[in-house]
Amino acid sequence: MKLYYTPYTCSFAPHIVARELGLPLELRRVRLGAEARVLTDDRDYRELSPLGYVPLLELDDGRLLREGVAILRYLGDQDPAAGLSAPLGSFERAEQDQWLTYINSELHKTFSPWLFHPEYGEASVRVAGERLQPRLALVDRHLDGREFLGERFGIADAYLYTVAGWTKLLKIDLAPYRHLAAYLARLDQRPCIREALRAEREDAKP
Ligand SMILES: N[C@@H](CCC(=O)N[C@@H](CS)C(=O)NCC(=O)O)C(=O)O
Structure with a gap:
């Protein structure tokens, strides 16, 4: 492949x-x-x-x-x-799809104007920044007391790690999102x- x-x-x-x-x-x-x-x-x-x-x-x-x-x-x-992809027909799989969709449409695409489309201009960057805050906060609350999005490391974690990692590139302060920050730091060490x-x-x- x-x-x-x-x-x-x-x-x-x-x-x-x-x-x-x-x-x-x-x-x-x-x-x-x-x-x-x-x-x-x-x-x-x-x-x-x-x-x-x-x-x-x-x-x-x-x-x-x-x-x-x-x-x-x-x-x-x-x-x-x-076990990276949850079993077909399970509720766990539906939850995984929920995260994949959320990361794709609510996080990934909110970052896009900043990272890949400077032509969208200043205003769209500001709006993207504002939209991102509650979306990161939701993930942060979910990660309180959890190691991964689901029971174990899965495909949605690979995606969240990648997309949330852009906060570093953009120097977005993760201090308000300490569970997310700790999650990213843990995954930084994953072989x-x-x-x-x-x-x-x-x-x-x-
Ligand atoms: N809908 C696509 C979007 C992929 C996407 O936005 N890729 C970005 C990199 S993260 C890209 O290639 N951007 C280049 C561009 O938009 O010209 C997906 O979810 O796979």
Whole structure:
């Protein structure tokens, strides 16, 4: 399988999951933007992903899967026994979907104007900042007394770690969200997360 990715973006979440499960994954780095390119072979990335965004998963038979949540679920389901993807039909799975959807639509997309679309302008950055506060607070309350979003580390944790980690890039003070801050610090130490980070750094070397 190939994962089309860009360092420090949401594509880090499926990268973490693939490593947690020991799935064979080739990294294909993408330069985002109006003229998005696959850097390994200087290919026009929009031929693969028409809107030019990561992540994108390419299976060994050439089939393509877009959308981070779908990719996370697909990867997690490759090894049900590992428990990263909750069992089909269980309430736990519905809760996991609840978090995946929340992270995608309420957190990830609220960060977007800051990180990837400066053209949205100052006003949208201010509004995004205001919208983010209650959304982070909700996650923070949930993590009070919990190690992970669910009973164990799962695909939604890989996504939350990635997206909430952008608070560091943007220098958003996490002091009001101490449970979330502690959660991120714990996951910073998780071996597969460290390995994924190292692999993306190595891959970025000229
Ligand atoms: N709906 C997509 C959105 C993915 C997305 O926003 N990716 C960002 C990186 S985190 C991106 O590639 N942005 C480039 C752009 O919008 O041009 C998903 O959830 O996978």
